Amino acid sequence: MTIGARVFKTGLAVAVALWLGTLAGLESPVIAAVAAIFTVQPSIYRSWMQVLDQLQSNVLGAGIAIAAYWLFGSAPLSVGLVCILVILLCIKLKTEDTIGLTLVTVVIIMEAQNQGWPAALDRLASLLLGIGCAFAVNVSVAPPKHHSRFVRQVQEAQNQLSRLLRTSVSNELKENVFRKEQEQLHEQLRKLDDFYRLFAEERVLKKRSRLRKARLLVMYKEMMMTLERGYELIEAVEEQYFAVPSDPAWNRMVDQHIEMLCGYHEQLLWKWDKKLKAGAAPAAPPPESGIRLTEMIAAEGEFDDALKARIAAQGETEVTVRARLLVVTSALFAYEDRLHRLDKLMDHWFERGLDGAEE
Structure with a gap:
C-alpha cells in the first residue's frame, strides 16, 4: 500500500495546525486540526474554492450560532434547530461541501458561549487557522500534477x-x-x-x-x-x-x-x-x-x-x-x-x- 500525496498532505496539515495552534496559545488547537482535515482538496483550485466557501459558511454559521445563543440559549434542542437552519442555508448558497465543518463551528461556538466571549473567539480563530494551514500545505507541498x-x-x-x-x-x-x-x-x-x-x-x-x-x-x-x-x-x-x-x-x-x-x-x-x-x-x-x-x-x-x-x-x-x-x-x-x-x-x-x- 502506497501513501498518496493527498494523504500525506492531510497528515502534514493536521500537524502544522496543531503546532501553530499550540504556539499561538490557542485553547483548542485540536479544532484547527479538524478544520485542516476538511479543507485539504485534490487540486489547488479546489483547495482555494474550498477556502472561500469555508470562510463564507463558517463566518455565517458563527454569526447564526452567536445570535441563536443569545435568543434561545445552548439547550440541545436549540443547537439541533440551528444546525438544521445552517444546513438549509449552505444548500441555498450551493456550498454543500462545507456543511460538515460549518456544523462543527456552530456546535463549538454555541457550547463555548457558556464560557464567555474569549472562548468563542478562540475556537473561531482555531477554525480559521486550520483552514489557512490546509491551503498553505496544499499549495507548497507537492502541488498536484x-x-x-x-x-x-x-x-x-x-x-x-x-x-x-x-x-x-x-x-x-x-x-x-x-x-x-x-x-x-x-x-x-x-x-x-x-x-x-x-x-x-x-x-x-x-x-x-x-x-x-x-x-x-x-x-x-x-x-x-x-x-x-x-x-x-x-x-x-x-x-x-x-x-x-x-x-x-x-x-x-x-x-x-x-x-x-x-x-x-x-x-x-x-x-x-x-x-x-x-x-x-x-x-x-x-x-x-x-x-x-x-x-x-x-x-x-x-x-x-x-x-x-x-x-x-x-x-x-x-x-x-x-x-x-x-x-x-x-x-x-x-x-x-x-x-x-x-x-x-x-x-x-x-x-x-x-x-x-x-x-
Whole structure:
C-alpha cells in the first residue's frame, strides 16, 4: 500500500495546525486540526474554492450560532434547530461541501458561549487557522500534477483495453476474468474523467501557457474519446457478435482488424511519449480492410448452407444476423476513426512545437 500525496498532505496539515495552534496559545488547537482535515482538496483550485466557501459558511454559521445563543440559549434542542437552519442555508448558497465543518463551528461556538466571549473567539480563530494551514500545505507541498497522472492513467487504460479487445472475438479469457477486467477498465475510464476535470480546473496565469493548456485539453479529450470508443467496441462484440453465428472468414478478418487497431493505438501513445524513432509513423490499418468487412456482411448469398442452418436453429433470420454484425463493424469504424483523429491531432501538436508543454 502506497501513501498518496493527498494523504500525506492531510497528515502534514493536521500537524502544522496543531503546532501553530499550540504556539499561538490557542485553547483548542485540536479544532484547527479538524478544520485542516476538511479543507485539504485534490487540486489547488479546489483547495482555494474550498477556502472561500469555508470562510463564507463558517463566518455565517458563527454569526447564526452567536445570535441563536443569545435568543434561545445552548439547550440541545436549540443547537439541533440551528444546525438544521445552517444546513438549509449552505444548500441555498450551493456550498454543500462545507456543511460538515460549518456544523462543527456552530456546535463549538454555541457550547463555548457558556464560557464567555474569549472562548468563542478562540475556537473561531482555531477554525480559521486550520483552514489557512490546509491551503498553505496544499499549495507548497507537492502541488498536484494532474496532466502526469492523466497520461499514466491513459496508458494503463489502453493496456487493459488492448488485452480485452484482443481476446474479445477469440474468447480466450475465462468469463469471470473477462468481466472483472472489463469492470476495472470501466472504473479506470471514470477515474480518467476525474483527472481530466481536475486538470481543466487548474488556473494558468500566462496567456501563452493558457493557449498551450487549451490545446492540451483538446488532445486529452480526444485520448478519452478514443478509449471510450474502444470500450464501446468491447460491448458491441459482447452484445451482438456472440448473439448470432457468423462466417469464420469474417471472424478472422474482425480479429485481425482489432489486432491492427490495438497496435495502432499503442503506437500512438508511444508517439506521444516520443518513443518512436525519428521519422517513424504508427502503422495505421489499411482502409480496404474495414471496407471488406462491410462488404462481406452486406453481400447477398454470402452465407453457406451450414451457416444458414445454424442461423435457423437459433431462431434468427439472415437479416437479423447481418444487422447485428453491422453493429460490430460500426463500432470498429468508430474506434478506428477516433484513432485517426488522435493521430492527426498529435501531428498538429508536434508541428506547432508544443511538445514538452505539459504544465
